[in-house]
Every structure is written in structure tokens, then in C-alpha cells.
Amino acid sequence: xxxxxxxxxxxxxxxxxxxxxxxxxxxxxxxxxxxxxxxxxxxxxxxxxxxxxxxxxxxxxxxxxxxxxxxxxxxxxxxxxxxxxxxxxxxxxxxxxxxxxxxxxxxxxxxxxxxxxxxxxxxxxxxxxxxxxxxxxxxxxxxxxxxxxxxxxxxxxxxxxxxxxx
Numbered sequence: 300x301x302x303x304x305x306x307x308x309x310x311x312x313x314x315x316x317x318x319x320x321x322x323x324x325x326x327x328x329x330x331x332x333x334x335x336x337x338x339x340x341x342x343x344x345x346x347x348x349x350x351x352x353x354x355x356x357x358x359x360x361x362x363x364x365x366x367x368x369x370x371x372x373x374x375x376x377x378x379x380x381x382x383x384x385x386x387x388x389x390x391x392x393x394x395x396x397x398x399x400x401x402x403x404x405x406x407x408x409x410x411x412x413x414x415x416x417x418x419x420x421x422x423x424x425x426x427x428x429x430x431x432x433x434x435x436x437x438x439x440x441x442x443x444x445x446x447x448x449x450x451x452x453x454x455x456x457x458x459x460x461x462x463x464x465x
Contacts, residue, residue, distance in 0.1 A: 307410040311359050311419070314403055318353040321396065325349060334451065338444060341436055348429050355422045394441070397434035404430060 301309075325346040332339040404427040411420035 303410065303414050307407070307414060307416070307419070308359075310403075310407055310410060311356055314407060315353060315356040317400065317403065318349055318356060321400070322346060322349045322353060324396075335444065335447070337440065341433075341440075345429075345433050348433075352426045352429070355426070359419050359422070394434065394437050397430055397437060400430045401427065401434060 325342050329339055329342040329346060332342070404423050407423040408420055408427065411417075411423060
């Protein structure tokens with residue numbers, strides 16, 4: 300039977316793998332975006348945050364003498380690379396990923412609190428705030444990004460779009 304600490308360790312390892320997947324995907328997306336400078340800049344900012352988060356989570360494993368990538372991490376990075384290289388900016392996928400990460404960090408915070416690990420809880424609370432900020436940015440930006448995208452599709456030769464702004 301798994302203990303609370305064992306379960307937290309497993310979940311943190313999964314979160315670390317998720318963070319590395321995110322950096323792979325965000326890096327590929329940011330490199331492929333040309334027509335959306337605001338999105339590119341935000342992705343690059345979040346990419347740096349994701350790298351910092353991965354380093355913070357790695358500290359937890361190192362404190363417990365763990366290390367090395369898991370099979371989940373390796374497989375996940377391959378999947379993330381494929382998603383990022385698809386060349387399509389799909390806000391829906393970014394929103395779903397942000398919601399998944401927020402859920403994950405809420406669970407990690409509760410788990411760390413349950414075993415009295417204040418350091419891990421603090422790291423996860425900081426990461427949670429950053430993930431919520433990214434989700435809020437995405438939610439606010441999606442309407443205008445959608446309008447811009449549809450306008451580009453409607454007028455590929457640069458003519459004025461007939462779409463109404465939201």
C-alpha cells in the first residue's frame with residue numbers, strides 16, 4: 300500500500316515530466332509562430348517559467364535521492380515535440396493544458412500539506428499562481444486571437460476583413 304509521501308513523490312515525478320513536456324511543446328510553438336507576436340512573447344515568457352518550475356520540482360526529487368528521467372517523461376517529451384511541431388496554434392489545447400496543470404498543482408499542494416512538507420507546498424503554490432496567470436491571459440486573449448486568425452483566413456491577400464470585432 301502506498302503511503303502519502305510515496306504518492307506525493309510519484310505525483311511530483313509526474314508533474315516534473317509534465318513540466319518538461321510543456322517546455323518542449325512551448326519551445327516548438329514559440330519557434331513556429333510568426334503572425335501572432337503577442338502570443339509568441341507570452342509563450343516565450345511562460346516557457347522560461349516552465350523551465351524554472353521544472354528545476355524547482357527537480358529539487359524535491361534530489362532532496363530524496365531520486366533522479367533520472369522516467370519512461371513517462373521520455374515518452375511525454377516525444378508527444379509534446381510532435382504537438383509543438385504541428386505548426387498550428389490551437390488555443391484550445393493550451394487552455395486544456397493549463398487547466399490540467401492547475402488541477403495537478405492543487406492536488407500536489409494538498410498532498411504536501413497532508414505530510415507537512417512546507418517547502419514542496421510553497422513551490423507548488425508558486426507554480427500554481429503562474430499557471431493561473433497564464434490561463435487568465437489565454438482566456439482574455441483567445442477572442443481577439445480567434446478574430447485575428449479568422450480575418451487572416453478570410454483575407455489572405457491583405458484586404459480588409461468583413462468580420463466584426465468581438
